[in-house]
Amino acid sequence: MRSYDLTPLYRNAVGFDRIFDLLDTIGKVDTSGYPPYNIERLDENDYRITIAVAGFSEDDLDIVAHENTLIVTGKRPEKDDGRTYLHQGIAGRSFERRFQLAEHVQVTGASLENGLLNIELRREVPEAMKPRKIRISKTGGDAQTLKAQDAA
Template sequence: MRTFDLTPLYRSTVGFDRVFDLLDTMGKTDTSGYPPYNIERVDENDYRITLAVAGFADDELDVELHENTLTVTGNRSETDNGRTFLHQGIAGRSFQRRFQLAEHVEVAGASLVNGLLNIELRREIPESAKPRKISIGGDKAGNVKVLKDADAA
């Protein structure tokens, strides 16, 4: 059983659409294994995805980020320049590989070095999403001081 019907959960929850979409797409991952890749944590907020794309030039590769989905596409030109292969073991087929990124993860850059496509990722949490300290206020009579926007700044 590889599919789950999440329809009943949609009726009883509000604002969790993205979570259900992620659960829905988890079972639909690409199982071809091409091209092979690594996902590496460089430090606390930096990550790197490295894809082995031997034989691809940078103009044959496309990296696109759309709604937290990173898509890497490789389109090989089909020209063989009159070559006849006795054995062709180097995979030269076109591909498309997708990665789901967490919220607040952005692509910092990409480079192609020695047949490896390195995609640098950085997690940048906005100030509004970071934890903040709430001061507890009041006087001895139990009156509470209400912070206004002008007082908070």
């Protein structure tokens, strides 16, 4: 994948450094494919990330939301349990998965069921950021702002 130098943009843009950092990290996406995962959109504001974590217990998994990054790690003990495998097709290695979250997306919960880790996400836009309807006055006087209304 190509690498772009965004340094000239830093000189002319103020406050866009997070966007530039996001563009820079997109080019460095982990392509290992382990563990496999799904990202679902449940409705307009709800999402779910499902990660296949067969063989991991709740104590082996760690979920951290830091700024706009969700980090899921699985730690497997590096002990030899004395087993002799004729074929080992089930991956039992440690992992770290990172997901970039959009603004105002929060983790609302997580559950582990049948070897699948489900992470629930919800986008909650603050009232101040929602669209507002502006009423147009007929007399040319002061425009009045109405309460925020759902754009649905």
